[in-house]
Amino acid sequence: MAYSDDIRKMYKDTLQGIMDAGLFKQERFIHSPQAAEIDVEFPIGAPLKRVINICANNYLGLSSHPEVVKAAHEGLDSRGYGMSSVRFICGCQDIHKELEARLTEFLGTEDTVLFPSCMDANAGVFEAILTKDDVMISDRLVHASLIDGIRLASALHDTYKHNDMEHLEQKLQLHADKRQKLVICDGVFSMDGDTAKLDEMVALCEKYNAMILVDDSHSSGFIGKTGRGTHEKYGVMGKIDVITTTFGKGLGGASGGCVSGRRELVEMCRQKARPYLFSNTMAPVIVAGVLKVMDLIMHNTERRDKLERNTEFWRKGLTEAGFVLKDGDTPIVPVMLFNAKLSQDVSRDLFHEGVYAIGFFFPVVPQGAARIRTQVSAGHEMHHLEKALDAFIKVGKKYEILGKTKAEIIERYGN
Numbered sequence: 040m041a042y043s044d045d046i047r048k049m050y051k052d053t054l055q056g057i058m059d060a061g062l063f064k065q066e067r068f069i070h071s072p073q074a075a076e077i078d079v080e081f082p083i084g085a086p087l088k089r090v091i092n093i094c095a096n097n098y099l100g101l102s103s104h105p106e107v108v109k110a111a112h113e114g115l116d117s118r119g120y121g122m123s124s125v126r127f128i129c130g131c132q133d134i135h136k137e138l139e140a141r142l143t144e145f146l147g148t149e150d151t152v153l154f155p156s157c158m159d160a161n162a163g164v165f166e167a168i169l170t171k172d173d174v175m176i177s178d179r180l181v182h183a184s185l186i187d188g189i190r191l192a193s194a195l196h197d198t199y200k201h202n203d204m205e206h207l208e209q210k211l212q213l214h215a216d217k218r219q220k221l222v223i224c225d226g227v228f229s230m231d232g233d234t235a236k237l238d239e240m241v242a243l244c245e246k247y248n249a250m251i252l253v254d255d256s257h258s259s260g261f262i263g264k265t266g267r268g269t270h271e272k273y274g275v276m277g278k279i280d281v282i283t284t285t286f287g288k289g290l291g292g293a294s295g296g297c298v299s300g301r302r303e304l305v306e307m308c309r310q311k312a313r314p315y316l317f318s319n320t321m322a323p324v325i326v327a328g329v330l331k332v333m334d335l336i337m338h339n340t341e342r343r344d345k346l347e348r349n350t351e352f353w354r355k356g357l358t359e360a361g362f363v364l365k366d367g368d369t370p371i372v373p374v375m376l377f378n379a380k381l382s383q384d385v386s387r388d389l390f391h392e393g394v395y396a397i398g399f400f401f402p403v404v405p406q407g408a409a410r411i412r413t414q415v416s417a418g419h420e421m422h423h424l425e426k427a428l429d430a431f432i433k434v435g436k437k438y439e440i441l442g443k444t445k446a447e448i449i450e451r452y453g454n
């Protein structure tokens with residue numbers, strides 16, 4: 040028996056340590072479809088509570104949209120349940136190619152290849168297109184999946200300070216001798232909800248002959264005037280060499296992702312990216328669902344326009360109530376509390392008030408930057424947002440943080 044009592048004890052102690060540090064991740068169970076209102080079992084065994092969900096990535100409110108659900112059913116009926124193979128052995132279905140073509144059109148790129156997830160797209164893309172003679176220069180706040188993909192690549196890695204264009208330029212100069220230089224960032228950064236300055240970044244990349252990769256997972260479908268993404272917002276469509284994104288957020292919220300961009304770079308992924316070669320491709324049912332999502336948003340901006348209006352209302356309401364927010368204009372609206380315990384207390388009280396919003400603290404965000412990250416959805420109606428705002432104000436009053444500055448909150452609660 041290899042799993043001895045000693046070994047078991049070692050893991051138990053480790054888990055207890057995580058618990059003692061207050062870092063144990065406790066799952067909550069949702070007993071309904073993902074939507075603006077959900078039925079949550081929390082704590083485990085407690086009766087179900089109907090709450091307004093303001094912490095999902097369901098930006099366009101499409102996770103349970105009847106037309107998407109119907110299209111998924113039809114896909115299931117016409118193309119079956121599973122592929123039972125990776126693509127380079129059995130191939131893929133016509134609908135997979137159709138979705139790749141739709142994404143290429145939507146994102147304004149040259150070609151697209153699907154991956155089982157954006158995590159997989161990011162895991163595969165760097166090693167597929169770079170060698171040890173190249174350098175990857177990434178923003179210091181990029182998503183964990185980009186960090187993992189960078190780790191799997193043999194190219195040299197360097198970073199620049201978050202959104203600091205001067206520092207990025209210094210790094211581009213420092214690495215001028217490398218064969219290829221690839222600048223890497225998130226389009227919208229998931230914890231702060233701020234955006235990469237893609238216009239300035241593209242100009243720098245052109246000046247120093249570098250390529251640029253943007254992970255637009257928190258943007259695709261709603262950032263930019265027609266929802267194409269951060270590159271549309273900054274007027275640089277067609278100039279981003281590689282876009283990676285997910286279908287697990289705004290684009291229906293199920294799963295799957297892609298690499299989209301320059302034809303040769305996408306082809307390199309088909310030839311070399313390991314998650315593409317060695318992991319099953321997306322299930323037909325999900326491909327059919329995402330195709331319907333593309334139908335709904337390709338020539339119709341109603342949902343992203345509603346999301347924009349909802350976001351304005353939500354940011355304005357919280358600001359006027361006297362909360363400290365992170366500046367920005369994306370649907371990610373962090374309510375800053377600075378103290379880890381305070382973020383947990385506020386989250387718990389909000390839940391009692393019928394609002395589901397989770398507190399984030401170190402190591403998910405920097406030490407002393409604890410917050411409640413709220414995320415607005417086009418699935419929210421005004422009455423949801425009004426009720427959620429009332430709950431925030433009630434709880435904010437209880438903890439006496441309304442109208443208080445960052446320094447005052449930290450003085451009272453610590454950080």
Ligand SMILES: *Cc1c(COP(=O)(O)O)cnc(C)c1O
Nearest residue numbers: 156157158182184256285287296
């Ligand atoms: C959520 C997210 C991912 C992971 O997407 P999955 O398709 O769920 O694997 C990757 N990158 C960023 C920036 C994300 O926010």
